[in-house]
Amino acid sequence: MGQDDCIKVIGMKFKIHQTHHTICDFDQIYKYIEDNAQAKKGEIHLFPENFLTGYPLADLCLSKSFIKSYEKLLSKVEKFTKNLPKGAHLLMGGLNYEYTDSDIPSKIKNVIYHISKDGMRDIYTKQLLPNYDIFDEKKYYSAGNEKAILEIEGLKLGLLICEDMWTSNVHDIDPVGKFKAGEIDIMINLSASPYNLGKFNKRVSRAKSISNKLQAPFVYVNRVGGEDEILFDGRSFIQESDETFYTANLFSEDTFEYELKSDYKYSTPVDDKEENTWESLFNARVDKDHKIKELNDDDCFELLEALKFGFNEYARKSYFNNFTIALSGGIDSALVLALIRLGLKEGHYLEAVYMPSIYSSPLSYDLSSELCKNLGIPLYNLPIKFLHSTAKNAMGGTFSMPFEGIADENIQSRLRGTLLYARSNQINSMVVNTSNKSELTVGYSTQYGDSVGAISLLGDLYKTEVYALCRYINKNHGNIIPKGIIDRPPTAELREGQVDSASLPEYETLDSIAEYLLSNRYTKEDILNFGFNREEIDLVFNLYKKTEYKRSQFCPIIKVSAKSFGFGYRIPIAKQSSYLFAEGDK
Numbered sequence: 001m002g003q004d005d006c007i008k009v010i011g012m013k014f015k016i017h018q019t020h021h022t023i024c025d026f027d028q029i030y031k032y033i034e035d036n037a038q039a040k041k042g043e044i045h046l047f048p049e050n051f052l053t054g055y056p057l058a059d060l061c062l063s064k065s066f067i068k069s070y071e072k073l074l075s076k077v078e079k080f081t082k083n084l085p086k087g088a089h090l091l092m093g094g095l096n097y098e099y100t101d102s103d104i105p106s107k108i109k110n111v112i113y114h115i116s117k118d119g120m121r122d123i124y125t126k127q128l129l130p131n132y133d134i135f136d137e138k139k140y141y142s143a144g145n146e147k148a149i150l151e152i153e154g155l156k157l158g159l160l161i162c163e164d165m166w167t168s169n170v171h172d173i174d175p176v177g178k179f180k181a182g183e184i185d186i187m188i189n190l191s192a193s194p195y196n197l198g199k200f201n202k203r204v205s206r207a208k209s210i211s212n213k214l215q216a217p218f219v220y221v222n223r224v225g226g227e228d229e230i231l232f233d234g235r236s237f238i239q240e241s242d243e244t245f246y247t248a249n250l251f252s253e254d255t256f257e258y259e260l261k262s263d264y265k266y267s268t269p270v271d272d273k274e275e276n277t278w279e280s281l282f283n284a285r286v287d288k289d290h291k292i293k294e295l296n297d298d299d300c301f302e303l304l305e306a307l308k309f310g311f312n313e314y315a316r317k318s319y320f321n322n323f324t325i326a327l328s329g330g331i332d333s334a335l336v337l338a339l340i341r342l343g344l345k346e347g348h349y350l351e352a353v354y355m356p357s358i359y360s361s362p363l364s365y366d367l368s369s370e371l372c373k374n375l376g377i378p379l380y381n382l383p384i385k386f387l388h389s390t391a392k393n394a395m396g397g398t399f400s401m402p403f404e405g406i407a408d409e410n411i412q413s414r415l416r417g418t419l420l421y422a423r424s425n426q427i428n429s430m431v432v433n434t435s436n437k438s439e440l441t442v443g444y445s446t447q448y449g450d451s452v453g454a455i456s457l458l459g460d461l462y463k464t465e466v467y468a469l470c471r472y473i474n475k476n477h478g479n480i481i482p483k484g485i486i487d488r489p490p491t492a493e494l495r496e497g498q499v500d501s502a503s504l505p506e507y508e509t510l511d512s513i514a515e516y517l518l519s520n521r522y523t524k525e526d527i528l529n530f531g532f533n534r535e536e537i538d539l540v541f542n543l544y545k546k547t548e549y550k551r552s553q554f555c556p557i558i559k560v561s562a563k564s565f566g567f568g569y570r571i572p573i574a575k576q577s578s579y580l581f582a583e584g585d586k
Helices: 026-036 058-062 064-083 199-214 279-282 297-317 332-344 362-375 385-399 407-426 437-442 462-474 485-489 507-518 523-530 535-548 548-552
Strands: 008-018 045-047 089-099 107-114 120-125 148-152 153-160 186-190 218-221 223-225 230-233 238-239 242-245 252-260 320-329 349-354 378-381 429-433
Touching: 008 218, 008 385, 045 223, 045 297, 058 107, 064 120, 064 385, 089 186, 107 153, 120 148, 120 153, 148 223, 186 199, 186 429, 199 218, 199 242, 230 297, 238 378, 242 535, 252 429, 297 332, 297 462, 320 332, 320 362, 320 407, 332 349, 332 429, 332 462, 349 362, 349 407, 349 523, 362 378, 362 485, 385 407, 407 429, 437 462, 437 507, 437 535, 462 485, 462 507, 507 535, 523 535
Parallel strands: 008 045, 045 089, 153 186, 186 218, 320 349, 320 429, 349 378
Antiparallel strands: 008 252, 089 107, 107 120, 148 153, 218 238, 223 230, 238 242
16 A cells, blocks of 8 residues: 555444355355354455345335245354354344234335344344435335444444445435444445445445545445346455555455454545436446447456356256257357357257358358358258248238248248247257347337247347447457357348348447437437437337337346446336437427
């Protein structure tokens, strides 16, 4: 730190547990406590928010079976406290239930438990309950309203839970503001904070502001996990004024120790004007030229780790070891296959199936074959041209009308989906979706065709970001994705000479318009004033509003941005849409 001469050691040691366990796996949770929470005198062990249950629970926290199992865990932890030496302390997140006379939960509180030889007691209740995007905590939990300062061995510990550290116009209280500078020796935040690209820097920025304001170190303890669509990245850290220490691992369990010191020189507090939490959902990820912000190498590394982690978490918790990917010779399916191959675990089996129609070019097979050879993945050639011909003749003969246009195009995609799931049943494999965020925005996929799959790896990546991630993978993993896949014009190959650009704006334009649209902050007229073409704006908006039914039936999407489709995106299907897409004030 460069200031060792003005630091004296207080002597209290903190051990940060960045944990990774499955939601409501109470045996696993207790085993972790038994194996890792044997604190010594003069130690304080810190665990994440809702460590004792996992997060998010949604309606699980209302289930009687869940509650009974959780209460058994609390009883075991209470007995465990008897083994702790005097002067050893644990702080861990959990739930506290209150009941009606009919044994129905009347209140559920998100709390911090203080565990020592004297027993187990809840000492703080979360004050800010987020209720936006993926969060719906007010549906389940009752908020606290008091600050907490825990005094241990003469030290004063300030306590916060996750959202309590953030500022927002949607919150009518400021838990951090209840503390005065110099009032505490250290601020502790137990979190279950979901991941999105850029989130870590926001956490550090906010922690720096709090540390300088309160003139105390800030300890941030986060969990790790992939819970369906939501990722928890860990990266717990210590913030002392403007310096960040002991950053824990990304997407993996970790522990580290921190020895509390005093007399550290803090910077002058500055006004924290950064928009946080709720407000971040209205920020479009575009640059000054109104293009999607370009991913740098650090961004690509992080996204690659996030998607590999999220996929393996979903597969493990869904009990799948075999995976089947439909390979088309295009960039989306190539990226999905490469991502899974790069993160493939021992004992897993990955295969690709190429299903050409009469419109598929020889180049598509050649590129698919080259990719699979590079990855060491088996490629199966399963043509659909005869099935397509049979279906076309049957439909035309039965309904006495030509079977052509969009009906003829979509039957090809749906035949592929049928064959994929037939193969899935043969070997008990998970079919993985290959659609991207650009396609989801405008409904550019066939329902029950190329939209099929158990999980979507690219559903929160725009097409331009798909290209960026492919280039990054090639730069760092030996050009495993053939250059021809990256260079060829995007096409669905469902009719002769088809290219995406004949039906849609160029993806660079489409992605920017889509990002402005999804930020909820801009009208069509606003976007027109940014220099976009009115016809292209109208096309994107019209396709978006007509395809809500497709998005509502889409598979889970691994969330990597602040605003994604999926769990946090809740839009009515049946609605009057015209007023939503008016030009606005001119």
